[in-house]
Amino acid sequence: MEPTCGRGTFLRAAAEAFPEVRDIVGVDINAQYVPEARGVCGGRVQVEQRDFFRTDWPRILGRGEGSWLVLGNPPWVTNGELGLLNSTNLPTKSNVQGHRGLDALTGKANFDISEWMVLQQVSWLKERHGWIAMLMKTAVARKILRQTWKRGEPVGRAAVFAVDAMHHFGAAVNACPLLVLPVKLGQSSRSCEAFDSLENLKPTGIVGYHDGMLISDVDAFMAQRHLLGFNSDYVWWSGIKHDCARIMDLTRSRNGGLVNGFGETVDVEETYLFPMLKSSDVAKEQRCANRMMIVPQQEIGEDTFHIHRDGPSILNY
Numbered sequence: 001m002e003p004t005c006g007r008g009t010f011l012r013a014a015a016e017a018f019p020e021v022r023d024i025v026g027v028d029i030n031a032q033y034v035p036e037a038r039g040v041c042g043g044r045v046q047v048e049q050r051d052f053f054r055t056d057w058p059r060i061l062g063r064g065e066g067s068w069l070v071l072g073n074p075p076w077v078t079n080g081e082l083g084l085l086n087s088t089n090l091p092t093k094s095n096v097q098g099h100r101g102l103d104a105l106t107g108k109a110n111f112d113i114s115e116w117m118v119l120q121q122v123s124w125l126k127e128r129h130g131w132i133a134m135l136m137k138t139a140v141a142r143k144i145l146r147q148t149w150k151r152g153e154p155v156g157r158a159a160v161f162a163v164d165a166m167h168h169f170g171a172a173v174n175a176c177p178l179l180v181l182p183v184k185l186g187q188s189s190r191s192c193e194a195f196d197s198l199e200n201l202k203p204t205g206i207v208g209y210h211d212g213m214l215i216s217d218v219d220a221f222m223a224q225r226h227l228l229g230f231n232s233d234y235v236w237w238s239g240i241k242h243d244c245a246r247i248m249d250l251t252r253s254r255n256g257g258l259v260n261g262f263g264e265t266v267d268v269e270e271t272y273l274f275p276m277l278k279s280s281d282v283a284k285e286q287r288c289a290n291r292m293m294i295v296p297q298q299e300i301g302e303d304t305f306h307i308h309r310d311g312p313s314i315l316n317y
Contacts, residue, residue: 001025001060002072003052003117008037010072011045023064027055052117057124068130070121074114076137112140118179119147125183126154132181135163141179142207142214148181149190149209156182158192160207191218227282239279240293249276252290268314272296272307 005011005026015024026037026047037047061068114136121132136144141160148155158181165176178198190210193203208218211228215221229235242248246261250273253259258266258273276293277286294314296304307315 001027001068001070003027003055003057003070003121004029004072004074005033005037005047006030006073007033008040008045008047011037011041011047014069014071015041015044018069025060025063027052027060057120058127061124061128068125068128069133070125070130071133073135074117076112076114112137112143115140115143115147118144118181122148122153122155122181122183126185129184130182132179132183134179135176136179138177141177144179144181145192145207146209146214149214150212152188154183154185154187155189156184156187157189158182159195159203160192161195161198163198240295248294250292250294252292258292266317268294268317269311272311272314 001024002011002014005028008026011024011026015021024041024045026041026045027050028034028037028047029049029051031049034047034049038045041047114134118132118134118136118140125132145158158179161178161180163176163178165171169176190208192207194205194207195201196204205216206218208215208221210218210221210225250258250260250266258268260266272294273292274295276291278291281291296307296311296314
C-alpha cells in the first residue's frame with residue numbers, strides 16, 4: 001500500500017517487484033492523479049481518492065490477510081508551512097514530540113508531516129505485522145527512530161539506505177535516505193543498520209538508542225560510554241574559552257611545580273587551580289593529565305573582588 005501514491009510510479013514498481021502479492025492499494029488526495037495512477041498500474045492495483053488524515057486506514061488494511069508493506073515518498077513539508085498556506089490538509093493538532101510548556105505551544109512543536117504519517121503507520125501495523133519503507137529527509141528518519149524507540153513501539157531491526165536522488169529521480173536533494181522499519185508485536189529492537197547505497201548490503205555503521213539518546217554510531221559510543229557519567233552532580237560542559245592560554249594554562253613539572261606557557265615557574269594559591277583535560281586527552285583516555293587551569297570565577301559574570309582576599313598571589317600574577 002502507498003498512502004500518498006501520486007501518479008502511481010512506486011505502485012507500478014511494487015507490482016513488478018512482487019508479482020505474488022494479492023492486494024496492492026494506492027491512495028491520493030489529488031483527484032487528477034487517481035486515473036493516471038490506475039492507467040499506469042493496471043488492473044491488479046486498487047487506486048482510490050482519499051484524504052490521508054481522514055481515512056480509516058485499519059479498515060483498509062483489514063481487506064487483506066497477512067502482512068503489509070507500506071511504501072512511498074510522503075510530503076516533504078512541515079506542519080507550520082502548510083499552516084502558512086492556509087491548507088486544510090493537516091493532521092489534528094497535537095504535541096507529537098512531547099514538548100513541555102512554551103515549547104509545546106510555539107515553533108519548537110513544528111514537525112514534518114511525513115514524520116506524523118510514518119508514526120501513524122507504525123500504529124496501524126503493530127496489531128497485524130508489516131514493514132514500512134519510505135523516502136524522507138535524514139532529519140525526519142532520525143526523529144522517527146527516536147520516537148519509536150523512546151515509546152517502546154514493537155519494531156524490529158531497522159535499516160536506512162543512502163539514495164542518490166539525482167541518479168534515481170533527477171532531484172537535487174542533498175539527503176534522501178530510504179528508511180525500512182519492520183513492525184510486529186513482540187519485537188523490541190533499538191538499532192538501525194546504515195548502508196551507503198541500495199546496492200551495498202554491508203552496513204557501514206549502526207544507529208541506536210542508549211541512555212535516552214539517539215546515537216549515530218553505537219560502536220564508537222559504547223567504546224567511550226564510560227565518559228558519559230551517571231552522577232547528576234557532575235555535568236560535562238563544552239569547555240572553558242579564553243584567549244590567554246600561556247598565562248591561564250599551567251603544566252605541573254616533574255618536581256611538582258607549575259610552569260606557564262612562557263616557561264616561567266608560577267607559585268599561586270591552589271584555590272583557583274583546576275585539573276584540565278584537553279579533548280585530545282579525553283580521546284586518548286589520559287585520565288591523569290598534568291595540566292592545570294586558573295579559573296577565577298565559578299559562573300559567568302561573577303565579581304572577582306574576592307581574589308583580593310583569597311588569592312593575592314594569583315592577583316599579583
